[in-house]
Amino acid sequence: MSLSNSQEGVCAMLSHSMIEQIKCRYREFRREPSAFFWVMFMPVLFMIGLGFAFSSPHFETYGIGYIKSSGATPWVETIEATLTKDPQVKLRTETETELQKLMMRGEIALILKIPADQNITYELDTANPEAVRAQRHVDDVLQRASGRKDSIGTTVDSIKVEGGRYVDFLIPGLLGLSIMTSSLFGVGMTIVSNRKENLLKRYLATPLRAYEYIISHLFGRMMVLTAEFFAVMITGWLIFHFKVYGSWPSFVLFSILGAGAFTSIALLCAARTKSIPMISGLTNMISLPMMMLSGVFFSKNNFPDWLRHVTNFLPLTALNDGLRKIALEGLSIQNLGFETAVLSAYLIIPALITARLFKWF
Structure with a gap:
């Protein structure tokens, strides 16, 4: 047999070994029942819960604790009726002790005390943004009910911003989180478990090379990615009417990257x-x-500038930012130079180091 024929036989044997390893990755995923829950159902449950909780189509509502004064004057009754009619206020009338407990549980944002002398007192944690918003809203409602008029006339034009809902921001982030967790925990745990059980050691007696074993895991993740990708995207489309305004091929390719x-x-x-x-x-x-x-789950703009610049180099930040730019801003993968470079670096550099350091046992 010639040298060229022997080389072709070795290449074919190596390719066959890699294909068999890819099949093993698929069987490992299929035979682990918990994998289906964590990969497919957990991101969907997160999306449904947070999507309904923070995507109210109307307005934010506030739980307000109310301590009524002993003497019910017409002014107090007017204030109480005004707050009861306000759709953004959920009024709770209890004792002060009970209201303190409700505030600690987060069921109310502040406590409102209305004595007969018309000197209203707000009791709230000023470090709580929701409580501050609730106080401003309630105070504005009460001041207007008492006859206050704004010195400058204003008009609010309600417009619909495509992709501006919280759930539109959330779904690409949950997809990125799902990709990260399934890849890190699924691949790492499998390899270490096989090494501990001496399964990897047996590969030394086979033609399988370390780089082929590594590549098989990369291809195996693509199959898992397909399952979680469709689970998240189909659920988002059916329940929340989520749309990708950019290129679908770019969205899929960036998820694969x-x-x-x-x-x-x-x-x-x-x-x-x-x-x-x-x-x-x-x-x-x-x-x-x-x-x-x-x-x-929330924008990075809440962080200090120095920390935000650091987080831009994290792989999950690059993945989430890229997915959101494609889905919400209508960009394609050609417009994501920085994000693509960051993810490519995290793909190539660790893979090259792993090929040098990998041990079967």
Whole structure:
């Protein structure tokens, strides 16, 4: 047999080995019942819960605790009737002790005391933004009911901003979070578990190379990504009428790039790790800060400027920002140079390091 024929046979054998490993990744996912819950149903439950909680089509409502004065004057009755009619106010009349408990539980934003002498007292935590908004709204309602007139006339024109709802902001963030968690925990835990059970050691007697094993995990994540991608997007479309205003191919490709980046990070974490507690600690140490800092549930603009600039280089920040720019701003992947560069770096650099450091046992 010639040298060229032998090389072709080796290449075919290596390709067959890689294909079999990709099939193994699929079987591992299919045979783990909990994987379906965490990958498909958990992001959907988050989306439904937060979407309904923070996407009211009308206005924000405030729980207001009300302590009525002992003497019910016509003025007090007028104030009480005014607040009762306001659709943004949910009035709770209890004893002061009971209202304090309700405030600690977060069921009311402030306590309103209305004595007969027309000197209203607001009791609230000024460090609580919701309580401050509630106080301003209630005070505005009461002042207008008492005859106050604005010195400057104003008009409010209600417009509909496409992609401006909270749920439109939330869904790309939840998709990014789902991609991160399934990649980090799914890949890392699987490799370390196989190493601990000496399954990886047996591959030394096969033609399988380390880089082929690594690539099989990258392809395996693509199958998992397909499941979670369709679960999140179809649910968002059916329940919240979520739309992608940009290019669908760009949205899909950028999701794949994000999955590849986090899979590469997971492979690096598991390259030589031998215990489940260690890989669990590493993945939590990586994922938890990004869950808080990468703008999954709220905008990064709430952070100081210096911290916001640092978080821009986190892979989850790049993934979320890119998905939102495609979905909400109508951009394509060609317009996401910075985000694409960040995710590409997290894909290539950890993968190259893993190929050098990876140990079968």
